[in-house]
Amino acid sequence: MGTVSSRLPVFPWDRLEPYKSTAAAYADGIVDLSVGTPVDPVPALVRSALTDAADSPGYPTVWGTAALRDAITGWAGKRLGATDLEHTNVLPVVGSKELVAWLPTQLGLGAGDRVAYPRLAYPTYEVGARLAGAEPVVYDDPWELDPAGLKLLWLNSPSNPTGRVLSADELRRTVAWAREHGVLLFSDECYIELGWEADPVSVLHPDVCGGSYDGIVAVHSLSKRSNLAGYRAAFLVGDAEVLGELLLIRKHGGMMIPAPVQAATVAALGDTEHVGEQRERYARRRTALREALEAAGFRVEHSEASLYLWATRDESCWDTVGDLAKRGILVAPGDFYGSAGEHFVRVAFTATDERVDEAVRRLAQ
Ligand SMILES: Cc1ncc(COP(=O)(O)O)c(C=O)c1O
Numbered sequence: 001m002g003t004v005s006s007r008l009p010v011f012p013w014d015r016l017e018p019y020k021s022t023a024a025a026y027a028d029g030i031v032d033l034s035v036g037t038p039v040d041p042v043p044a045l046v047r048s049a050l051t052d053a054a055d056s057p058g059y060p061t062v063w064g065t066a067a068l069r070d071a072i073t074g075w076a077g078k079r080l081g082a083t084d085l086e087h088t089n090v091l092p093v094v095g096s097k098e099l100v101a102w103l104p105t106q107l108g109l110g111a112g113d114r115v116a117y118p119r120l121a122y123p124t125y126e127v128g129a130r131l132a133g134a135e136p137v138v139y140d141d142p143w144e145l146d147p148a149g150l151k152l153l154w155l156n157s158p159s160n161p162t163g164r165v166l167s168a169d170e171l172r173r174t175v176a177w178a179r180e181h182g183v184l185l186f187s188d189e190c191y192i193e194l195g196w197e198a199d200p201v202s203v204l205h206p207d208v209c210g211g212s213y214d215g216i217v218a219v220h221s222l223s224k225r226s227n228l229a230g231y232r233a234a235f236l237v238g239d240a241e242v243l244g245e246l247l248l249i250r251k252h253g254g255m256m257i258p259a260p261v262q263a264a265t266v267a268a269l270g271d272t273e274h275v276g277e278q279r280e281r282y283a284r285r286r287t288a289l290r291e292a293l294e295a296a297g298f299r300v301e302h303s304e305a306s307l308y309l310w311a312t313r314d315e316s317c318w319d320t321v322g323d324l325a326k327r328g329i330l331v332a333p334g335d336f337y338g339s340a341g342e343h344f345v346r347v348a349f350t351a352t353d354e355r356v357d358e359a360v361r362r363l364a365q
Contacts, residue, residue, distance in 0.1 A: 026328025
């Protein structure tokens with residue numbers, strides 16, 4: 001019998017290690033723009049909520065506290081424009097990566113089932129299909145997919161890695177197509193607060209879904225919005241029947257968010273000030289890096305939202321990665337996200353102001 005790990009692709013970040021060593025040897029140290037991991041502080045009100053809930057000896061529940069469910073329905077109503085949400089329309093998850101990786105398995109998908117995701121995408125959509133033994137399929141436009149055997153369709157807007165945002169029209173068309181063919185639609189919206197030259201719309205907005213959550217679920221995370229990647233705080237909003245089934249499975253599997261993190265999530269969802277402050281930090285870093293990349297001969301495509309600049313010098317991504325590593329800057333090669341990215345690099349602006357300024361200086365040399 002083959003191992004489960006043998007079904008999976010090579011863990012891509014291992015391939016970047018030699019370049020990381022090269023960049024780390026640079027005189028003033030590495031500027032790491034490869035992984036999109038937050039570096040700014042966890043907001044004070046979120047930390048207080050976490051420590052106030054530190055005395056939590058009992059088991060938390062998978063569905064979360066009533067206060068957490070209220071916070072999620074309230075936020076989704078206000079921020080996403082979703083209407084008439086009940087607690088049955090929400091489900092907390094332990095960071096969205098575990099959900100993406102295990103969703104096909106928890107939906108009972110397997111051999112003969114197909115799972116589709118964008119041609120250039122966060123690698124975990126493929127991993128999830130493979131863990132379940134289902135067939136991964138990529139698309140350019142979802143409505144051109146063959147619906148035969150297709151059980152799960154992933155959208156990701158704003159996109160990792162390209163920063164592309166799908167219009168309400170594109171979302172509407174995809175929802176209609178998925179419903180027509182009975183394909184379950186999951187929309188990964190974890191970068192929705194990070195629109196720069198676009199205003200991302202949720203699949204839950206009534207203009208897109210017609211006010212019904214039939215067959216659709218949105219995935220949200222506090223990792224980027226509230227610098228909570230270290231807390232593992234995310235949630236689903238949408239089709240009550242699908243979420244009810246997932247709740248049952250996840251109860252059996254013990255997939256619960258720790259009680260202090262639930263309390264911290266309630267505090268984070270109730271505050272928008274820290275979101276605005278964090279956006280300003282990213283906006284400044286984004287502009288500085290974009291100008292420096294363009295002045296250094298790069299072309300930036302899409303990137304209207306998210307935490308990344310999708311940049312190319314029309315050469316192999318590994319040549320770009322190698323050249324930048326010699327200047328002490330580490331970026332992610334585009335082929336981590338699919339072979340269509342082989343001439344691009346993904347430049348994250350999740351580094352401190354000091355490191356971003358240092359990257360700008362080095363790019364000008
Ligand atoms: C598109 C996308 N989905 C999901 C995740 C996972 O985020 P988390 O597990 O921190 O919620 C990421 C992380 O970078 C991502 O880029």
